[in-house]
Amino acid sequence: MFMHGGKEYVGLMELHGDVSDDKLLEAFKIFTGDVYQVPPVRASVARRPRIRRVYYFDLLERDGRYILFRIGCSGGTYVRKICHDMGLYLGVGAHMEELRRTRAGSLEEKNSVTLLQVYEAFEKYRETGDEEAVRKVVYPVEKCLELLPKVYILDTAVDAVCHGADLMVAGVSMIDSDVAENSEVAVMTLKNELVALGKAAMDAQSILEASEGMAVDVTRVIMHKSTYPPVWKGGLQRVQ
Template sequence: MSSNAVVSPRPRIVRRAVHGVLLLDKPLGLSSNDALQKVKRLFRAEKAGHTGTLDPLATGLLPLTFGAATKFSQVSLEADKGYLATIQLGVTTTTADGEGEVLQRCPVTADLPAIEAACAAFVGPISQLPPMYSALKHQGRALYELARQGVTVERTPRQVHIRSLTVMGWDAELAQLQLQVQCSKGTYVRTLAEDIGQRLGCGAHLAGLRRTASGPVKLEQAVTLAQIEALDEEARLGLLASPDALLAEWPSVELPDEEAGRFLSGMRRRVAAPDMAQVRVYGVRPRAFLGSGHVKAGELIADRLLSPPEIAAMLVQATARAPVA
């Protein structure tokens, strides 16, 4: 190429205001942030975020929030999670997953009843030591960055809650176990895999992980990158759920028009409702999500509010709902 050749600049993406929640089925090998940036470009969204990191080796449900929905990201971060985990018994690795170097191989003599008993011992509140290969920060750096440099730092055990562990499959020949895990936020499934292997006396590592749920939203509701790319730009808006999808397990309060306007201005409203720590709040005509709040001593008190332009934009988007082929 001639040194005088003119290189055309990449066309600038013109961003736009987009509001709502997209439930993405994150593919293998892509970081959560890479997935977010790809989807953000496809929607030309001004503002977007994700609600909890999935490792590149993990797949499955990754709720992405756009515009007004980012106000409620913390709800999904705090929510219980569901996973389908594939655990390889008899092999331990440096990273507690399939990417690391093998540390030890041991024969697996446990049968299914012994495996179920070992899993049952971890149901309930437990203490976990965060693994070095995690996104947890130490002095501003992710632990996995330090681990790749051979550095190990002291970590503080954390309390998590395993709601349930259900054996979904056991291949005795391959010594592979499939577990459905329901757990609190902050649970390290790779640490859980290691601990189960240790309890069985043969060691283990996490061979695969797929997130199936985050609070009230499920993997069955998610779409893939290919499905998003197959739609035109306006049809993509039809994939977005209202921000209240992340709050679906909360009780709701409805306000008539004049009360809704006052609530949106931040004023406390009298309601005939018992004390509630978390509520979804709606206007009646048209039915529109206004934000979140709590009820105390007969008063509805705002916590996070949408703006009138955000509410109007989401009502328009609601008319664009489109089925995914």
């Protein structure tokens, strides 16, 4: 989920020549939106042109040729390549000096904790049995999927999905309107608990209008079996 979700970075770029403020700001606008990228030579993917989206690209501070910036972009964007390409556009050359990720999906740097904080929270839990400190430093898995479209299912369909069955339209209770065919979705209970991840077999409207057929092709089950009663046809005997 994090590999393909949106990211935010704060970075430092060094220009190889002098550029006016107006020209620099113009370049930031040019490199906002859909951009074509060929991954750099030292990349883990094939070097073929691809389209990536830059949601925002802001100049934070400038000190001569050193440019501090914030960028929000789609997953798979090479920020160091954007710095290089911006240098070409400006006619002076440029390279990325530093880069720090400040957001991945719905998780932001400001909400991060240190390993020491996690250790101390678990030590307190072991000594007192109080879960409060642990809950402050460990997010539930649902927090990581806040930006993913969701399909909410009936209680009677939960255990079938937990045993590996794909989600059929009869088991759907509600669905986010932005669910598109073949899009990644989170399958949720009516209590907002994550059951599984999968790909939508149809768009949201088609799922709501269908009387039969598959709604979600389940790719990964998260919830343990028998968390909900096995009331689906055949129950556990069918699986066994």
